[in-house]
């Protein structure tokens with residue numbers, strides 16, 4: 074709740090709306106105890122008194138009734154009717170939407186076609202027709218406004234429910250033997266409530282306006298009862314001679330609707346977790362850079378990452394995903410980057426080409442040098458020219474990176490032609506050659522396939538072919554074999570190894586599996602809590618790990634024919650990167666940790682083999 078209020082008031086306009094609406098609601102609630110004239114007390118001798126007349130702060134209307142008093146009572150009524158109509162429309166619409174979306178089939182067809190029929194009428198005509206049937210009166214106006222708004226809620230909520238009804242947690246609830254009512258109440262409804270609240274908060278203003286419209290036409294509140302719409306309606310004939318009688322309720326309607334809408338927008342933004350993390354904001358073309366100093370290069374190399382710091386800024390929280398990471402990659406070399414889930418491997422890899430989404434990502438320090446050229450903060454055009462051309466990526470799930478509606482051949486042709494002005498026919502021949510290079514059988518026919526027609530292993534080969542399309546110098550492979558079975562995994566690793574040897578490719582290989590590192594990588598860097606904790610030649614690190622974390626990671630890998638060995642899981646969880654402990658981040662899970670490990674900054678020491686540990690297993 075505190076977070077919600079903070080997010081809400083961060084939006085100044087929403088805060089302004091909340092203050093104005095709050096003041097109006099408080100006044101409306103206090104109206105019966107305020108020292109006001111009776112709202113219906115007529116005094117024809119005092120007709121159309123101007124504002125600030127004695128005893129009548131806002132003047133009087135055509136029957137000499139006190140405008141201030143009528144305004145307060147009218148506001149009270151209009152607010153109550155608007156809120157009640159929103160509540161009725163929201164609850165009824167949500168119930169229809171949830172039932173139609175959850176049960177689907179005929180239930181969905183019948184209810185939604187009924188809703189469509191309601192929507193086919195212009196809403197104000199429909200409201201007029203309903204009031205004409207029920208008869209004029211405030212309650213009937215409320216019913217009419219609620220009914221014409223039900224379709225809006227029903228369609229919205231049905232859409233959300235259809236998405237939820239096929240999710241795994243609903244299937245799990247069904248498998249657990251839960252009945253429909255229980256699933257609806259405990260699984261579906263809690264997921265749609267925020268959407269209902271958001272939709273209601275943004276439509277209350279509209280409903281207040283519609284109710285006022287019906288009252289203005291004489292179909293809502295009946296004389297002498299005042300609501301804002303009827304006050305406007307009665308003042309219509311004196312619009313020129315006594316404009317204040319129209320202006321007073323008009324300004325109040327404006328204030329209420331404006332403040333409700335501003336507040337509604339703020340509530341929507343504060344409640345939507347995607348907006349909160351910036352996921353729906355349009356990401357910048359390259360990661361935002363806010364670095365104060367540029368570190369000097371620490372050595373040569375095709376790719377040098379020096380003291381890279383990448384953070385996620387979400388509200389007041391700062392997630393230090395990558396914390397002063399330095400790595401280097403030579404031509405033709407394969408460097409493994411290993412660590413548990415959440416250790417910062419992917420964010421490191423994406424930072425290289427400025428691909429971390431901003432907001433919320435920010436590169437706050439360090440340098441990434443490709444052949445000596447610093448890429449951090451480089452203009453977008455420079456990065457774009459290098460992406461795919463010099464540095465290409467392969468991701469874990471090719472199904473999510475390949476376009477589902479284009480043939481793989483066409484996607485390869487597009488990848489080639491982004492960087493090279495070759496004809497389509499030439500690009501097509503190159504695409505076939507690439508597919509052959511990644512050992513896709515019958516490449517010419519396969520080029521006409523859509524991604525869903527290929528197996529996981531074949532798709533990953535296409536992913537590799539896409540990465541190779543422009544003959545890059547470096548491939549950054551982010552867990553490319555995690556989703557594949559071991560046989561296919563071995564084939565893909567062999568393919569990558571062949572490609573790197575035949576083409577002199579450098580590979581940054583991200584994985585959480587030491588077995589994979591052992592097969593492919595010359596050197597390995599171990600990451601934990603956003604920092605490198607150990608680096609060195611793969612064989613040496615595997616043979617004699619220096620950091621207790623590396624030792625525990627290696628101990629988790631089963632060995633074929635390795636005899637009976639206990640696979641020791643690492644106790645505890647990796648640290649939250651928005652709340653990293655002092656000293657060594659692994660200390661809370663380490664069986665060798667001493668007091669000194671929990672203080673200050675622990676340096677990465679050593680040369681060819683480096684370790685960030687005060688009590689390493691072996692001296693680096």
Ligand SMILES: Nc1ncnc2c1ncn2[C@@H]1O[C@H](COP(=O)(O)OP(=O)(O)OP(=O)(O)O)[C@@H](O)[C@H]1O
Pocket residue numbers: 350385387392393394412413414415416417418419420421433585650
């Ligand atoms: N958009 C984001 N907002 C906030 N934190 C994020 C965001 N993206 C990543 N993080 C955090 O950054 C840290 C590093 O994430 P990263 O994806 O690099 O880990 P990883 O080691 O690649 O894990 P995995 O193997 O699961 O991909 C994690 O703690 C993660 O929670």
